[in-house]
Amino acid sequence: MSAIAVLPEHLTALNVTQARSIVMDESMMYHIPAKKVACQAYSDEDGAWPIGDPFTIASPADFGPEPVPVAAVKCSVQQHVVRHQADNSVYPMPSNDKYKxxxxxxxxxxxxxxxxxxxxxxxxxxxxxxxxxxxxxxxxxxxxxxxxxxxxxxxxxxxxxxxxxxxxxxxxxxxxxxxxxxxxxxxxxxxxxx
Structure with missing residues (x-):
């Protein structure tokens, strides 16, 4: 198991080559409420190829019984990450909140x-x-x-x-x-x- 710090709204390259799952650690969230964070894993460092569904503190990423290549993760705060069905790409969906x-x-x-x-x-x-x-x-x-x-x-x-x-x-x-x-x-x- 590896621990990696990921900043909101930044694509973070991982030093892990293969993973079966990704779990958020609430203790490392710089006081950002965990329930407001959604993340997406990618098989490439540029964030072009999403792996699995977006994950949250309540619903960790589970890639199955066999490890898969994971090169990067991007997390969003106060947004919902949604998968576009037509091309399988992932987009952050802006929240209804005003600029803060x-x-x-x-x-x-x-x-x-x-x-x-x-x-x-x-x-x-x-x-x-x-x-x-x-x-x-x-x-x-x-x-x-x-x-x-x-x-x-x-x-x-x-x-x-x-x-x-x-x-x-x-x-x-x-x-x-x-x-x-x-x-x-x-x-x-x-x-x-x-």
Whole structure:
């Protein structure tokens, strides 16, 4: 059995060549409710050849008694993944929810500089946002911009890398932003959720 981290809305190549089943591990979901996640396995790394039906926490992927080649997985949040009967391809079906996003204040000046240099950054909830390696000394939630979101319910996690594999400290909230130190450090990406 192998454990693999998969980010929402990203096709993730697997280091596994054959599998009989795939089971979601709720403990590795970056606080995204497991019941809102649907995934699809593929036999190729480009995500062109789906294997089996989409799977969820309640209904794991079962490929039968013999292992099959599995090269990649893509998971979607707050969407339903449906199979198109005519050509057997898989499409995410948008949810009926409105856009849910926030804005972050990214402090790009050293801590203590008065006034601080702050850059806004829009972030859609449950989607990993590439911050393009911005150098930041702190990040906080912008109280002024948050369509369709209760800011009190939002948590965010910053990552060293753009792929969201190396967390920077713990998650931050409206009440408590994150400070990386006196001097700015390179931040790769951020993921926010409710």
């Amino acid at each position: 996003g926030i804005s972050l204040h990214i402090t790009t000046s050293p801590q203590g500089q008065n006034p601080p240099t702050v850059s806004p950054s829009p972030v859609e909830l449950t989607k990993l946002t590439d911050l393009n390696g911005v150098h930041a000394s702190a990040i906080s939630l912008d109280e002024g911009v948050h369509p369709n979101v209760r800011l009190e319910d939002v948590q965010c996690q910053a990552f060293w890398d753009k792929d969201g594999r190396s967390p920077m400290g713990v998650a931050f909230t409206l009440e408590k932003g994150v400070v990386f130190g006196k001097n700015p450090v390179k931040v790769g990406s951020v993921l926010c959720w409710t």
